[in-house]
Each structure stands twice: as C-alpha cells, then as structure tokens.
Amino acid sequence: MAKVSEIRIYPHRDLGFEYRSKESGNVVPAYRLIFHELAEAVAKVKGGMPYIHKGEQMPGTGAHNDAKQREKRLPNIKSEGLAGDQLIRDPK
Numbered sequence: 001m002a003k004v005s006e007i008r009i010y011p012h013r014d015l016g017f018e019y020r021s022k023e024s025g026n027v028v029p030a031y032r033l034i035f036h037e038l039a040e041a042v043a044k045v046k047g048g049m050p051y052i053h054k055g056e057q058m059p060g061t062g063a064h065n066d067a068k069q070r071e072k073r074l075p076n077i078k079s080e081g082l083a084g085d086q087l088i089r090d091p092k
C-alpha cells in the first residue's frame with residue numbers, strides 16, 4: 001500500500017487559536033502554514049525526499065527542512081514566525 005500524505009487547508013476557519021513560533025515568539029500567519037505544507041509536499045513527491053532523513057533531528061535535511069528554507073525567502077521574515085519552526089498553539 002502506498003503512503004499517502006494529506007494536506008488540509010481551511011484558510012477562513014477560525015480555530016480559536018493561532019500558531020506561534022517557539023523560537024521567535026511571532027505569530028505564524030495562515031499563508032505561511034499553507035506555503036510550508038505545499039512546499040513540503042512538493043519536496044516529498046517531486047524531490048523524493050522523506051519528511052526528515054532517518055537518524056537526524058530537526059532541523060536537518062529532508063522535505064521539512066527544504067520547505068523551511070524556501071519559506072525563509074518569503075517577505076516579512078523578521079515579523080512573522082516560520083511555519084517550519086516548532087509551533088505552539090496560542091488561544092486568541
């Protein structure tokens with residue numbers, strides 16, 4: 001059986017919380033989360049990368065880190081948290 005990855009996107013749904021980067025403390029906007037998950041999916045499907053390479057700790061190599069590096073090229077890098085950071089749920 002093939003492994004299946006799933007991406008769920010609910011950009012307008014109020015979840016009652018926001019994601020905040022554990023590293024920077026900045027709020028991670030929905031568009032960053034969506035970008036990160038899509039970039040990660042491309043790295044897995046097109047690049048053949050695993051989520052992370054076996055035996056490595058994050059941040060390392062693999063689809064997650066590849067997506068995080070791409071995310072760093074987006075604007076507002078200093079005021080917004082990275083979706084590829086460790087995230088905490090912060091109630092609104």
Ligand SMILES: [Zn+2]
Pocket residue numbers: 036040063064065067083084
């Ligand atoms: Zn990731």
